Amino acid sequence: MRILVVDDDALAGEMTAAVLEDLGHDPLLAENGVEAMEKLAAEVAIEMVISDLNMPLVSGIDLFREMRAQGIVLPFILLTGDDPEGPRQQEPLLDGCLLKDFSLEESLPALIAEVLARHHE
Numbered sequence: 001m002r003i004l005v006v007d008d009d010a011l012a013g014e015m016t017a018a019v020l021e022d023l024g025h026d027p028l029l030a031e032n033g034v035e036a037m038e039k040l041a042a043e044v045a046i047e048m049v050i051s052d053l054n055m056p057l058v059s060g061i062d063l064f065r066e067m068r069a070q071g072i073v074l075p076f077i078l079l080t081g082d083d084p085e086g087p088r089q090q091e092p093l094l095d096g097c098l099l100k101d102f103s104l105e106e107s108l109p110a111l112i113a114e115v116l117a118r119h120h121e
Contacts, residue, residue, distance in 0.1 A: 002026045002043070006036040006051035006063060007079075012100065016050060016079070019108050033058025033066070040072060048112070052100070053080040053087055061091045068093070075115045077108075095119070 003020055005027050007013035017027035028043065030036040032055055040046060049067070051060040058066070060078045067076065077096040078087055084097040095115045098107055 001047045002028060002045045003048045003050060004028050004030060004036060004039055004043075004046045006030045006033065006049065006055070006060070008032055008052065008055040012052065012079075015104070016108070019105050020050075022105075023109055023112070032056065033060075033063040036063055037066060037070075040067065040074075046074065048075045048077070048115075050077045050079060050108075053078050053082075061087060061094075064091060064094060075119050077111060077115060079104075 003025050005013050005016045007016065008031055013029050017029060020027040028039060028046065030039050034057055051063055053060040064076050064078065075095045077098060078094050079098055079100040080087055081100050084099050088094060088097045096111045098111050
């Protein structure tokens with residue numbers, strides 16, 4: 001599955017992409033929300049978006065809201081270095097919100113499976 005990874009921290013984006021590649025997915029990287037929207041417009045094969053929360057220009061929540069405003073309803077997972085409960089309360093329509101930490105290799109695959117199961121119901 002083609003997954004757009006949006007993170008202004010190149011190392012964090014690469015780590016997320018590596019986890020996705022290990023799962024057999026095809027990650028596509030974007031450095032910010034503006035670039036993410038450009039890639040979404042140009043790349044029809046994207047099936048999911050995984051975005052960092054705290055980015056310059058456009059936050060992960062703003063990216064999610066912009067996608068929904070444009071009718072893009074792809075599964076969307078938000079990664080944050082803080083408690084994920086805050087973003088969940090700020091934007092209850094998020095498909096998933098996950099703490100970006102050392103356990104990402106275990107927690108991200110589980111959340112992807114859960115989100116995809118909900119989207120295919």
